[in-house]
Amino acid sequence: MIPANNIEVFFNPRTVAVIGVSLNPMKLGNIIFRNFLESNFRGKVYPVNPRTETIYGAKAYSSVLKIPDEIELAVTALPAEATPGVILECVKKRVKGVIIVSGGFSEIGEEGRKREKEISETAKKVGLRVIGPNCIGVYDPESGVDTTFLPRYRMSRPQRGGIAFISQSGAFGAALLDWAATRGFGISKFISLGNKIDVDEIDCIQYLAEDEYTKVIALYLESTSDGRRLMDVARKTTPRKPIVALKAGATVESTRAVLSHTGSLAGSDHVYDAAFKQSGIIRADDPQDLFDIARALSAQPIPLGDRIAIITNGGGFGVMTVDFLVKYGLRLAEFSDKTLRSLGRKLPPITSKGNPLDLVADADGERYKIALESAMADENVDGLIVIALFQSPALQPDMVGVISDIGNRREKPILVCATGGDFTRVHTQMLERAGVPVYPSPNRVARAMAALVTYRRIRNQMAKNEATLTI
Amino acid sequence: MIPANNIEVFFNPRTVAVIGVSLNPMKLGNIIFRNFLESNFRGKVYPVNPRTETIYGAKAYSSVLKIPDEIELAVTALPAEATPGVILECVKKRVKGVIIVSGGFSEIGEEGRKREKEISETAKKVGLRVIGPNCIGVYDPESGVDTTFLPRYRMSRPQRGGIAFISQSGAFGAALLDWAATRGFGISKFISLGNKIDVDEIDCIQYLAEDEYTKVIALYLESTSDGRRLMDVARKTTPRKPIVALKAGATVESTRAVLSHTGSLAGSDHVYDAAFKQSGIIRADDPQDLFDIARALSAQPIPLGDRIAIITNGGGFGVMTVDFLVKYGLRLAEFSDKTLRSLGRKLPPITSKGNPLDLVADADGERYKIALESAMADENVDGLIVIALFQSPALQPDMVGVISDIGNRREKPILVCATGGDFTRVHTQMLERAGVPVYPSPNRVARAMAALVTYRRIRNQMAKNEATLTI
Numbered sequence: 001m002i003p004a005n006n007i008e009v010f011f012n013p014r015t016v017a018v019i020g021v022s023l024n025p026m027k028l029g030n031i032i033f034r035n036f037l038e039s040n041f042r043g044k045v046y047p048v049n050p051r052t053e054t055i056y057g058a059k060a061y062s063s064v065l066k067i068p069d070e071i072e073l074a075v076t077a078l079p080a081e082a083t084p085g086v087i088l089e090c091v092k093k094r095v096k097g098v099i100i101v102s103g104g105f106s107e108i109g110e111e112g113r114k115r116e117k118e119i120s121e122t123a124k125k126v127g128l129r130v131i132g133p134n135c136i137g138v139y140d141p142e143s144g145v146d147t148t149f150l151p152r153y154r155m156s157r158p159q160r161g162g163i164a165f166i167s168q169s170g171a172f173g174a175a176l177l178d179w180a181a182t183r184g185f186g187i188s189k190f191i192s193l194g195n196k197i198d199v200d201e202i203d204c205i206q207y208l209a210e211d212e213y214t215k216v217i218a219l220y221l222e223s224t225s226d227g228r229r230l231m232d233v234a235r236k237t238t239p240r241k242p243i244v245a246l247k248a249g250a251t252v253e254s255t256r257a258v259l260s261h262t263g264s265l266a267g268s269d270h271v272y273d274a275a276f277k278q279s280g281i282i283r284a285d286d287p288q289d290l291f292d293i294a295r296a297l298s299a300q301p302i303p304l305g306d307r308i309a310i311i312t313n314g315g316g317f318g319v320m321t322v323d324f325l326v327k328y329g330l331r332l333a334e335f336s337d338k339t340l341r342s343l344g345r346k347l348p349p350i351t352s353k354g355n356p357l358d359l360v361a362d363a364d365g366e367r368y369k370i371a372l373e374s375a376m377a378d379e380n381v382d383g384l385i386v387i388a389l390f391q392s393p394a395l396q397p398d399m400v401g402v403i404s405d406i407g408n409r410r411e412k413p414i415l416v417c418a419t420g421g422d423f424t425r426v427h428t429q430m431l432e433r434a435g436v437p438v439y440p441s442p443n444r445v446a447r448a449m450a451a452l453v454t455y456r457r458i459r460n461q462m463a464k465n466e467a468t469l470t471i
Numbered sequence: 472m473i474p475a476n477n478i479e480v481f482f483n484p485r486t487v488a489v490i491g492v493s494l495n496p497m498k499l500g501n502i503i504f505r506n507f508l509e510s511n512f513r514g515k516v517y518p519v520n521p522r523t524e525t526i527y528g529a530k531a532y533s534s535v536l537k538i539p540d541e542i543e544l545a546v547t548a549l550p551a552e553a554t555p556g557v558i559l560e561c562v563k564k565r566v567k568g569v570i571i572v573s574g575g576f577s578e579i580g581e582e583g584r585k586r587e588k589e590i591s592e593t594a595k596k597v598g599l600r601v602i603g604p605n606c607i608g609v610y611d612p613e614s615g616v617d618t619t620f621l622p623r624y625r626m627s628r629p630q631r632g633g634i635a636f637i638s639q640s641g642a643f644g645a646a647l648l649d650w651a652a653t654r655g656f657g658i659s660k661f662i663s664l665g666n667k668i669d670v671d672e673i674d675c676i677q678y679l680a681e682d683e684y685t686k687v688i689a690l691y692l693e694s695t696s697d698g699r700r701l702m703d704v705a706r707k708t709t710p711r712k713p714i715v716a717l718k719a720g721a722t723v724e725s726t727r728a729v730l731s732h733t734g735s736l737a738g739s740d741h742v743y744d745a746a747f748k749q750s751g752i753i754r755a756d757d758p759q760d761l762f763d764i765a766r767a768l769s770a771q772p773i774p775l776g777d778r779i780a781i782i783t784n785g786g787g788f789g790v791m792t793v794d795f796l797v798k799y800g801l802r803l804a805e806f807s808d809k810t811l812r813s814l815g816r817k818l819p820p821i822t823s824k825g826n827p828l829d830l831v832a833d834a835d836g837e838r839y840k841i842a843l844e845s846a847m848a849d850e851n852v853d854g855l856i857v858i859a860l861f862q863s864p865a866l867q868p869d870m871v872g873v874i875s876d877i878g879n880r881r882e883k884p885i886l887v888c889a890t891g892g893d894f895t896r897v898h899t900q901m902l903e904r905a906g907v908p909v910y911p912s913p914n915r916v917a918r919a920m921a922a923l924v925t926y927r928r929i930r931n932q933m934a935k936n937e938a939t940l941t942i
Contacts, residue, residue: 316640
């Protein structure tokens, strides 16, 4: 058992103080305060602003010390210069956690580094936990905590789902949350780490390993404060819960860029690569890949093997998917004689009976159902890729039900590939919400399936290692 | 000069007969006839249906032979069995081109192959050109020809643009057109080739090489009928106009699948790879990649070198873009002293002055303008990647103008990276329409920039080869 550490307060505070809530609706403090008012947050939230009596009907306090209630979580968006003083007040108030969204710290140089040192020394003495600075904090769709200060019309918030997403960069996090939301991908928790003067990715992984809402941990990292500890924690986590990481700064050129971005040293890329492999962390190639893999792992069962069936209404997409399956080290399943006989009996002559199983352009939901049932029942098949090109008028909305009904049995993983415009988008979002991940290209669907197969291997390997260590 | 061949009739017919226009609005012939009525097609269109007097107010004819006008183009969606008879009638009517959208030919086996042979022999005798069968034909936003029979609510039609798109597979073509349309990517002409009993990709490349609306030729291929001729035609085309090709069937497994899809043999992949290289065809990795590369080539100037500047409001995206630039063989530009001095004077202290040039989260259009102007004027910079995360409230709609104004000077290529949801989509579509391609990930924007640099090398190399041959 990994003990849950004391960062729970960032996700489930009973009381929150937002420090520096301007009356100007464009200012960060104002936006964060409104986030709490407008979300499903069930705790109490107090605005701090010495220059006004009330804000949005709530009484404003001149300082966190004046709030007549215990405060568990404080969020500050005040300028960097004012932040050390705010932290001293929070310590006095016995606040348990502070999120500092403000910039102006180590990312701007020596002066900022001094401020960070002052804050972290103050906080450490009393065990106050700090997220940030230079971050957008936390978004938790379950509890309603939302310190991301980007307006909702610009950055949509994702629905509830199984992916916990930790991002060292705030802008990266915001762009990906927004992208995820409009595609119907759900998340369990989001944490933007920023300059990491206290809470880091290791704390988060430890916490999320025990979090019931989190099925997979997705991590965007530019540097780690403690590679050894990261590996230890990951090794204990990956046999139970997959971790997918995107590490920026793979080259000498980009390492320099990291330094000026979050004031940290990126470290040698091949060291990270080896460390990820040894601790069972799956490495993603780019932001889309991070979510592509995490979505498959959060929603679908892990396959027993690497033999994949492809079912399609577009021959070309089927052919290309074969290319990518082979590229990513998977095998094309060979249907059993029983399956072939059954398909021959039930499907029209024009359909191919091999794998890829080409149901041809006029395939309807019923034809897909026959194919899916057969592949699902075939012991030679470990996983299914379903290509559904919704441009075909034969595909009616019942397709969503056909795929998700069979998917919900959770016997073998099903991933869908669909490319198109607005009509396609409506259907893929329904599939996403029914727990079936959809990918826009043969490359990406095959890569996601390969990640499921990889995680099966990791889980077995890591569990074996752990067993050896325990003995 | 490559002589334009006689397939012009498919794109600019004066008169069209749609053969088999059912009264049922779900049937292919009906949809195709309506496409002509509803588009900007300026020629005359005649419906053929022996069982009715009028269709949508137009007089229906019992046979193409009964139409009291010369017919240049015929489109038939009648069942395969009826098609050879229709072709005989078209020959008698001296039709110049026929598009056969119907399936039921070589893709279903021996019987279908016989039908194809019969049709192609009939057509060849009189020089009748045939597209198909087993295809969705042609879409030309300029002339209004649209034989793609997918309803508009399922498959959006792209606006006018510089990409000609040839697809062997109809479903592949439909999915990609739909995708392109809702993202604001424009095309010049679309041709779905199907079983290629006559018109093939080589005819199309020859024709499109001379087409004024086409800036780049994008090709989805499963097999070629004549590799030698394809290479010859490509060699003559690529010094003037880039060709990007996606070839499916890279593995033994997928080669088998191609056979059942379009009834053709895929051929060995490394032979294609070598042929593409020798004839200057840029090879795409997957459907998204095909359009990613084609969009850059159709809209942006070719860079003089490989030194790229990155300008960003998100440090993490900047760092990752560096990784991919290096991966794809490009170099990070080193700003001249003059540029560094100018940036130091004009940009706030918090921004980085290196490359990537991190304008930080609160960057507005004005800050981008300073950065873009400086990079554009710097002789050490050959191309610009602009990362614009529209989640930031500081980015106003003027950003679109800032980028496209500088882009319109067409001095150096500008590609944009933006990730997000609906708000981002509105802005990226405006940029696309202003001629600045937008990509959703650091990987894809870097890859597209690398394709521009690659094409510069190809153009120089192919022009040199051609000069040698001419001497």
